Amino acid sequence: MIPQTRAGRRQLILDILGRQSVRSQGELLEILSRDGIEVTQATLSRDLVELGAVKIREGKALVYAVPGLGGDRTVRVALGLDEASSHLRRQCEELLVTARVSANLVIVRTPPGAANYLASAIDHAGEPDILGTIAGDDTVMIITSGARQSRALVSRLLALAGRGRADPIHEPDPAGPSSRHFDDDTNKESP
Amino acid sequence: MIPQTRAGRRQLILDILGRQSVRSQGELLEILSRDGIEVTQATLSRDLVELGAVKIREGKALVYAVPGLGGDRTVRVALGLDEASSHLRRQCEELLVTARVSANLVIVRTPPGAANYLASAIDHAGEPDILGTIAGDDTVMIITSGARQSRALVSRLLALAGRGRADPIHEPDPAGPSSRHFDDDTNKESP
DNA sequence: CAGAGGCATGTATAGTCATACAATGGTGAC
DNA sequence: GTCACCATTGTATGACTATACATGCCTCTG
Numbered sequence: 001m002i003p004q005t006r007a008g009r010r011q012l013i014l015d016i017l018g019r020q021s022v023r024s025q026g027e028l029l030e031i032l033s034r035d036g037i038e039v040t041q042a043t044l045s046r047d048l049v050e051l052g053a054v055k056i057r058e059g060k061a062l063v064y065a066v067p068g069l070g071g072d073r074t075v076r077v078a079l080g081l082d083e084a085s086s087h088l089r090r091q092c093e094e095l096l097v098t099a100r101v102s103a104n105l106v107i108v109r110t111p112p113g114a115a116n117y118l119a120s121a122i123d124h125a126g127e128p129d130i131l132g133t134i135a136g137d138d139t140v141m142i143i144t145s146g147a148r149q150s151r152a153l154v155s156r157l158l159a160l161a162g163r164g165r166a167d168p169i170h171e172p173d174p175a176g177p178s179s180r181h182f183d184d185d186t187n188k189e190s191p
Numbered sequence: 192m193i194p195q196t197r198a199g200r201r202q203l204i205l206d207i208l209g210r211q212s213v214r215s216q217g218e219l220l221e222i223l224s225r226d227g228i229e230v231t232q233a234t235l236s237r238d239l240v241e242l243g244a245v246k247i248r249e250g251k252a253l254v255y256a257v258p259g260l261g262g263d264r265t266v267r268v269a270l271g272l273d274e275a276s277s278h279l280r281r282q283c284e285e286l287l288v289t290a291r292v293s294a295n296l297v298i299v300r301t302p303p304g305a306a307n308y309l310a311s312a313i314d315h316a317g318e319p320d321i322l323g324t325i326a327g328d329d330t331v332m333i334i335t336s337g338a339r340q341s342r343a344l345v346s347r348l349l350a351l352a353g354r355g356r357a358d359p360i361h362e363p364d365p366a367g368p369s370s371r372h373f374d375d376d377t378n379k380e381s382p
Numbered sequence: 383c384a385g386a387g388g389c390a391t392g393t394a395t396a397g398t399c400a401t402a403c404a405a406t407g408g409t410g411a412c
Numbered sequence: 413g414t415c416a417c418c419a420t421t422g423t424a425t426g427a428c429t430a431t432a433c434a435t436g437c438c439t440c441t442g
Contacts, residue, residue: 024399026399041398042422049400052248054253057240097243102334102336109322134325136310136323136325137307137310139324141332230392231391231393233430236429237430239429386439386440388437389436391435393432393433393435394431395431395433396432397429398428399427400425401425402425405421405423407418408420409418411415411416
């Protein structure tokens with residue numbers, strides 16, 4: 001069945017976005033044409049506005065998603081619950097939303113409900129510098145042996161998640177150079 | 192202040208995205224340059240990847256937002272949820288027993304069993320300075336970006352709870368009697 | 383010190399998207 | 413019919429974004 005109406009096309013777009021990752025309108029164009037629907041990129045641009053589509057990160061790339069959709073891809077992608085398997089890397093890729101440092105703490109945000117799951121994986125990683133973890137609903141607090149270890153850990157976690165490096169906290173306080181309590185720009189190891 | 196470090200720049204980007212609508216990297220470029228930070232669009236593109244920024248609808252246009260941070264509120268609005276602040280007020284009135292500060296932590300006591308519920312409300316308030324919350328049974332621990340932010344948050348929570356400046360807390364605030372302001376404008380909304 | 387290697391950034395460009403304008407195809411009023 | 417009106421889409425294009433490659437700055441090592 002080939003819906004040639006506007007509404008039909010949009011419904012199909014919803015289905016597609018709920019089912020697979022679509023990075024660009026060109027890609028969507030191609031998928032639709034495989035289903036026998038021929039439109040131009042401009043039309044898709046309008047459709048996506050109309051559907052309220054957003055672009056969310058999946059790895060490094062932005063992909064389309066439609067909030068409030070049945071199998072809400074916005075949430076699902078962020079949750080990544082389907083594929084969560086036993087490796088920390090996998091967990092981080094799927095579940096680590098942000099990781100920030102505050103002194104000897106690392107705060108990891110996860111999608112709702114995923115914190116305990118991720119915390120468990122982190123625990124079992126056997127990092128000596130991790131004194132312990134506490135997990136709420138969507139937040140994992142990791143207590144490390146020190147600020148430097150915290151930073152190292154964040155870098156590591158973000159790397160695992162495929163997101164690059166840490167962003168230390170800076171107070172949005174225009175007071176000057178003293179906003180560096182928790183930050184420090186060296187990576188020297190000292191005994 | 193003009194943070195010329197990479198981390199500083201990214202922190203500033205987070206602040207900006209949490210505070211105002213940014214439609215394009217060019218726009219962000221301009222805002223940053225007003226703050227004395229000169230980089231190219233390419234760098235911003237990379238920053239936004241690292242920060243996990245997404246593009247959500249605001250009206251018809253896609254604007255940048257960073258999930259899991261203060262701007263999260265924007266995300267929620269875009270996702271069709273809302274109700275943020277008044278909800279928090281109600282919860283605080285009812286459930287907040289005491290709020291105390293310890294450095295970059297705020298400890299909130301609630302009636303037995305209510306901690307998770309209140310923590311969720313606090314989370315959803317979208318305060319940019321809240322890194323995360325962890326709730327037990329009758330205690331919520333809020334991790335903020337710094338001691339100063341902790342104090343501001345406590346003031347705010349107590350105000351919401353209708354306890355004003357009454358202090359179940361004694362904490363050394365060198366700021367004097369005017370420590371009431373909460374220099375955060377959480378009423379940014381655009382059609 | 384020299385040289386190697388890594389990282390952050392700029393440059394140039396290809397890829398992607400939104401939109402003004404025009405064309406097309408209904409619909410109803412007359 | 414035919415005219416006016418409105419909605420939908422395509423065309424063309426400028427705006428926006430990502431990325432391969434080059435450059436310069438560190439830090440480390442010898």
